Amino acid sequence: MTLFDRFDEKTPLNGRLAMGVEYDGTHYCGFQRLSHAASVQASLEKALTQVAGEPVTVHASGRTDSGVHATRQVVHFDSPMPRSEKAWIFGANTNLPKDIAVRWVKAVPDTFHSRLGALARRYRYLLINQLNxxxxxxxxxxxxxxxxxxxxMHRAAQALVGEHDFSSFRAAGCRSKAPWRHLHFIEVSRHGALVVVDVQGNAFLHHMIRNIVGALVSVGRGAQDEAYIKRLLALRDRKKGDVTAPACGLHFVDSRYDESFALPQEPLGPNLLAFTGEWTGERDIPDSPMVRQRRGHAQKDHEPIKQENA
Structure with missing residues (x-):
């Protein structure tokens, strides 16, 4: 995929489709549909239903909190009607609000599942560090x-890399059955006034990244020493944790799958970081039983996916 690929307008796409979605989460309760507030899922399903002429239900690679943004949220749905690549993308974007857009669509096997098949998820948290x-x-x-x-901040964050119990960094209302997650990497860097916390893992707990960033800022400000993050991790107690960083700085930038699905590669967002030149899929994914299981499943047809915490 390049920045100026033309969309096919002749070949009908039906069956299971994967789709890349970008959104500004400022005015939404998050991706997942909720009865009491506007969601990205509800807007996307409404737009796709108008294109298909039949009801469409989408499944996402992960939930996002209220106010969190995404530049590569991967979803899948089973198309009730054949439409061309151009029709799906242009039709959906015509019917979507200006703060949500479809970036690409691709036919995938029925074994593809945007959430249960994800090998890694990546977020970038952006801080603007200036007096005004x-x-x-x-x-x-x-x-x-x-x-x-x-x-x-970067040195302190390295205590989080690997598989750990992240209870100290999960929201009090987190519904995950287990607090264990595998953090592939976490990097903190400065680009002028912009400070970026770049983190990838197999999955994340509710508010986990925002709670990590809140603690790292305490280290960066000098309110805590570099061993603070390691101590918090060992406590396994959210009540001993730090503040939760605001949602507006968090961006969901990538969801990774087995290469056999050949999903489009594109520059990692948000556009404030376009100068880094990094594209999705360029980082290695550490080996683990979950990764091996999901890669193996991607090579087989019609095998049920094991229901792990995703």
Whole structure:
């Protein structure tokens, strides 16, 4: 995939389809449909239903919190009617609000599942570190007016890499059955006033990244030493944890699958970080039983997917 690929308007796509979706989450309760507030899922299903002329239900690679953004949310749905690539993308975008857009669509085998087949998920948290409040970036970053020691934040964060019990970093209302997650990497870097926390893992607990960022900012401000993150992790107690960073700085930027599905590759978002030049799929995924199981499933047809915590 390049930035200027033309969409096919002749070949009908039906059966199971994967789709890449981008959204500004400012005015939504998150991706998942809820009865009491606007959701990305409800808007997307409504738009796709208008294109198909039949009801469409989508399944996403992961939930996002209220106010969180996404540049590569991967969803799948079973198409009730054949439509061309161009018709799906242009038709959906015509019927979507301006803060949600479909980036691509691709036919995939029936074995593909956007959530249960994901090998890794990646987020980037953006902080603008300057004395005066931001204006143009205000909906996409979190403002921190205290000088941050980014090198100390990066060193402290390395205690989180690997498989751990992340109870100290999960929301009180988290519904996951187990607090264990495998963090593939976490990097903290500075680009002028912009401070980026870039993190990838097999999955994340409710508020996990925002709670990690809140604790890292305490380290960066000098309120806590570099061993603080390691101590919090060992406590396994959210009540001993730090503040939760605001949702507006968090961006869901990638969801990874077995290469056999050949999903489109594209620049990692958000566009504030386009200068890094990194595209999806360029980082290795550490080996684990879950990764081996899901890669093996991708090579087989019509085999039920094991219901693991995703």
């Amino acid at each position: 409040r931001p204006v143009l970036e205000r909906a996409n970053v979190t403002w921190c007016r205290d000088p941050l020691d980014v090198a100390a």
